[in-house]
Amino acid sequence: MAILKYIGRRLLVLIPVLLGISLAAFLLGRIAPGDPVDDALFRIGIEFPTEEDRAAMRTELGLDKSLPEQYLDWLGKALHGNLGRSYIGNQDIAHELMTRLPITLKVSLVAMLVAVIFGVGGGVLMAACHDTWLDTVLKGLSTLLLSIPGFWLALFLITVFAEWLHLLPTSGLDRGLASLILPAVALSAANVGSTSRFTRGNILSQLGEQYIVVANAKGLSQRAVMVGHAFRNSLVPIITLIGNYFGGILGGSTIIENIFAIPGLGSYVLSAIQNRDYPVIQGYVLITGTTFVLITLAIDLLYLAVNPKIRLQGGEA
Amino acid sequence: MTRRKKQNLQLIMVCSILLAIVLMTIFAPWLAPYDPLEVNMDLRLLPPCCAHLLGTDALGRDVLSRVIYGGRASLLLAVAATACSMGVGLVIGIIAGYCGGIVDGIITAISNIFQGLPGMVLMIALVGVLERNSKSIILALVITSWVGFSRLVRGEVMKVKSEMYIEGMRCLGSGHLRIILRHVLPNIRTNVILQFTTRLGRVVLSVAGLSYLGLGIQPPTPDWGEMVSGTARRYFRSAPHLLWAPGLCIILLTLSINLLGDLLRDRLDVKQDSVKEL
Numbered sequence: 001m002a003i004l005k006y007i008g009r010r011l012l013v014l015i016p017v018l019l020g021i022s023l024a025a026f027l028l029g030r031i032a033p034g035d036p037v038d039d040a041l042f043r044i045g046i047e048f049p050t051e052e053d054r055a056a057m058r059t060e061l062g063l064d065k066s067l068p069e070q071y072l073d074w075l076g077k078a079l080h081g082n083l084g085r086s087y088i089g090n091q092d093i094a095h096e097l098m099t100r101l102p103i104t105l106k107v108s109l110v111a112m113l114v115a116v117i118f119g120v121g122g123g124v125l126m127a128a129c130h131d132t133w134l135d136t137v138l139k140g141l142s143t144l145l146l147s148i149p150g151f152w153l154a155l156f157l158i159t160v161f162a163e164w165l166h167l168l169p170t171s172g173l174d175r176g177l178a179s180l181i182l183p184a185v186a187l188s189a190a191n192v193g194s195t196s197r198f199t200r201g202n203i204l205s206q207l208g209e210q211y212i213v214v215a216n217a218k219g220l221s222q223r224a225v226m227v228g229h230a231f232r233n234s235l236v237p238i239i240t241l242i243g244n245y246f247g248g249i250l251g252g253s254t255i256i257e258n259i260f261a262i263p264g265l266g267s268y269v270l271s272a273i274q275n276r277d278y279p280v281i282q283g284y285v286l287i288t289g290t291t292f293v294l295i296t297l298a299i300d301l302l303y304l305a306v307n308p309k310i311r312l313q314g315g316e317a
Numbered sequence: 318m319t320r321r322k323k324q325n326l327q328l329i330m331v332c333s334i335l336l337a338i339v340l341m342t343i344f345a346p347w348l349a350p351y352d353p354l355e356v357n358m359d360l361r362l363l364p365p366c367c368a369h370l371l372g373t374d375a376l377g378r379d380v381l382s383r384v385i386y387g388g389r390a391s392l393l394l395a396v397a398a399t400a401c402s403m404g405v406g407l408v409i410g411i412i413a414g415y416c417g418g419i420v421d422g423i424i425t426a427i428s429n430i431f432q433g434l435p436g437m438v439l440m441i442a443l444v445g446v447l448e449r450n451s452k453s454i455i456l457a458l459v460i461t462s463w464v465g466f467s468r469l470v471r472g473e474v475m476k477v478k479s480e481m482y483i484e485g486m487r488c489l490g491s492g493h494l495r496i497i498l499r500h501v502l503p504n505i506r507t508n509v510i511l512q513f514t515t516r517l518g519r520v521v522l523s524v525a526g527l528s529y530l531g532l533g534i535q536p537p538t539p540d541w542g543e544m545v546s547g548t549a550r551r552y553f554r555s556a557p558h559l560l561w562a563p564g565l566c567i568i569l570l571t572l573s574i575n576l577l578g579d580l581l582r583d584r585l586d587v588k589q590d591s592v593k594e595l
Contacts, residue, residue: 016426017433024439032446143579147571149522149542151529152564155549159557190522251437255526259549270530273445285442292435 003304010300014293021289022078025282026071032278036061043087083283088275093283097265101287103173104257104264108249110180111187115249116242119192123199123238128226130204138196145193150252154186154259171261183260187252191245198241202234209233235306243299247292328580335573338566342388349382353539362556371562374544375552383539384562388570390534391542394451395520398458403513405459406466411497413467414474421471428464436461440523444532454533458520469512473505507585514578518571525567541567 029036037057041049049057058064062073077083083093126138161182162170169179206212207230215225254266261267265284272280341348351369357377365372371380413424440457447453477483478501486496527533528542529549536543541563548559 013429017430020430021434024434028442028446033448143575144568144572147518147522147568147575149525149529149564149567149571151526151542151549152545152560152567155545155553155560156564158553159560163554163557247435248437250435251441252526254437254441255530258530269441269445273441273532278446281442281445285438288438289435292438293433296433 006304007301010297014297017293018290021293022075022286023071025285025289026074028285029074029278029282030067030070032276034276037063078286083286084279086272086280087277088272093280096268096280097283097287100263100265100268101291103262104250104253104266105291107180107183107187107257107262107264108246108253110184111191111249111253112242112246114184115188115191115195115245118188119195119242120199120238122192122196124203124226124231126196126200127203127207127230128222130200135200139200142193142196145189146197147193148189150186150190151255151259153189154182154256157182157186158259171259173262179260183253183256183262186259187249187256190252191242191249195238195242195245199234199238202237203230206230206233232306236303239299239302239306243296246295246299250288250292324580324584327576328584331573331576331580334569335577338388338570338573339392341385342392345386345389349379349385351379351382353378353382353386354537355379362552364558372556372558374559375547375556380544380559380562383544384541384566386539387541387544387563388566390451390538390540391521391524391528392570394454394534395517395524397451398455398524399462399513399517399520401455402459402462402516403466403509405463406468407470407509409463410467410470411474411501414471415478415493415497415501417475417478424467424471428467431460431464432468434461437523441527441530441532444527449532449535454524454527458523462516462520465516466509466512469508470505473508474501477501477504511578511582511585514574514581518574518578521567521571521574 037054038049040061041053041057046053062070065073081094083097085091086093086096122138122142126135126142129135158170161168168182169175171179173179203226212225212229215229220228253264254270256262257264257266258270265288269281269284271277272284355378357373360369360373360377362375363369363373363377369379369381371384374380374383409424409428413421440461443457443460444453447456483496483500486500491499524533525542528540529546531543531546534540534543536547544563545560548556552559
């Protein structure tokens with residue numbers, strides 16, 4: 001029962017966030033500079049429109065209605081999977097975005113996996129040997145990772161691993177996992193840095209708690225105390241943090257896809273930005289935003305597995 | 318005591334690196350050996366030599382001069398955007414934390430929505446849609462990062478507000494504005510400054526990323542992010558040395574900001590602990 005209450009509350013919280021995302025996507029199309037009526041007429045070849053042309057197009061685009069009505073119209077269409085057609089090439093935007101989404105998702109999820117393995121692993125290692133030289137070196141390294149721009153790291157990795165060592169491909173996705181390694185590492189580097197720092201700090205603060213003293217007094221081994229007690233108790237905040245990072249990874253993938261010539265959402269939206277193809281940008285925000293929210297939800301449900309408090313009491317809001 | 322001395326030494330080192338970068342960008346016109354905008358097609362893609370210490374780029378412009386100028390626009394933009402986010406977050410956070418009740422409820426609901434949005438995605442889309450100028454970049458950065466400040470400020474204000482002496486001040490007849498300015502603000506200052514440093518490091522990277530995508534600082538203004546992308550697009554194989562200097566500058570700047578934040582945090586925590594012990 002407590003579990004159902006927890007899931008229900010989580011789903012309820014999602015609704016305003018999803019509405020916020022859709023509102024943001026809708027407004028992006030409205031704040032764009034230029035008159036949408038003139039732009040639409042220009043695209044069908046009418047360079048010098050008459051007043052009737054403009055009035056007809058205004059009705060066709062639904063711009064004669066009030067802003068809330070326009071939003072509801074747009075949202076209704078979007079919910080039916082109709083995000084309009086691209087100004088360039090007249091493609092169905094929803095279809096194009098949905099074919100590209102799995103590619104971006106694949107790169108982002110691999111990047112997330114890298115961040116979890118190296119970030120959490122590094123953090124545990126640092127906490128286990130805190131105040132030794134290894135801790136100092138790893139701490140410096142994680143701060144460095146946090147300070148490197150993703151695009152520069154990507155170019156650096158290409159230079160070293162593709163141009164000099166000829167180990168990994170420079171671009172594309174046609175070599176399976178090998179072609180995912182460099183993009184995923186470049187995308188996750190900053191998150192590895194912050195996750196490991198956060199994990200270290202969190203475990204160290206747990207080590208000061210009374211139950212650790214008890215565990216030590218029981219004669220448990222150092223490793224058992226670290227893994228079974230301190231680490232387990234710091235899992236919840238670490239998972240929350242990693243969930244938040246997924247939004248950054250999705251955004252950062254725009255830059256990384258551009259560098260590695262990966263045909264995902266990012267490269268699509270960049271060319272749309274260059275062409276001022278507003279419906280594509282709106283669709284991109286809607287799809288990426290919704291994906292982010294769903295991933296966050298999945299992570300929230302993960303709490304059920306790691307935090308018995310939620311299973312028993314339903315947790316706090 | 319030795320730990321304290323070591324910390325001081327580190328703090329001085331980090332501050333001097335940061336100061337050196339800031340001074341370099343401020344005094345760029347006097348430091349740069351050449352005009353960073355001067356195009357000379359006879360001197361394209363020169364390797365580093367005596368006349369051009371870091372070589373020249375694809376348009377024959379002196380790379381060293383461009384590196385010296387390259388932090389100006391983006392650093393100014395990053396500081397301005399972070400300060401604006403801080404201002405917005407401070408005002409909203411104080412209102413939410415101080416008023417409480419329904420006002421707080423509404424503001425919290427709105428900030429939950431903003432926190433649920435994927436920031437970087439929204440930022441790229443906003444800058445992409447709006448006109449390419451610094452106003453749009455600042456707007457996009459403020460929209461995506463004010464929540465971080467307002468949450469922190471709200472929490473801190475609520476903590477301060479529940480203290481007995483605030484109630485005492487109210488009884489003595491102090492106005493709300495006076496309490497906020499004279500008592501609440503000084504108490505939350507430390508945390509806000511720390512948050513500012515943390516944010517600034519991230520914003521510098523965001524601005525560099527936007528410039529890399531061609532959405533940030535616009536050419537021909539020399540900028541580190543733009544210099545990397547200009548090279549990466551066409552001269553990645555023929556002149557990879559052009560990537561090093563601007564990239565290392567961004568890393569050095571961000572690293573010193575992040576280290577400053579860490580050191581300040583350590584320093585200020587130590588102080589709080591010793592006060593508690595007293």
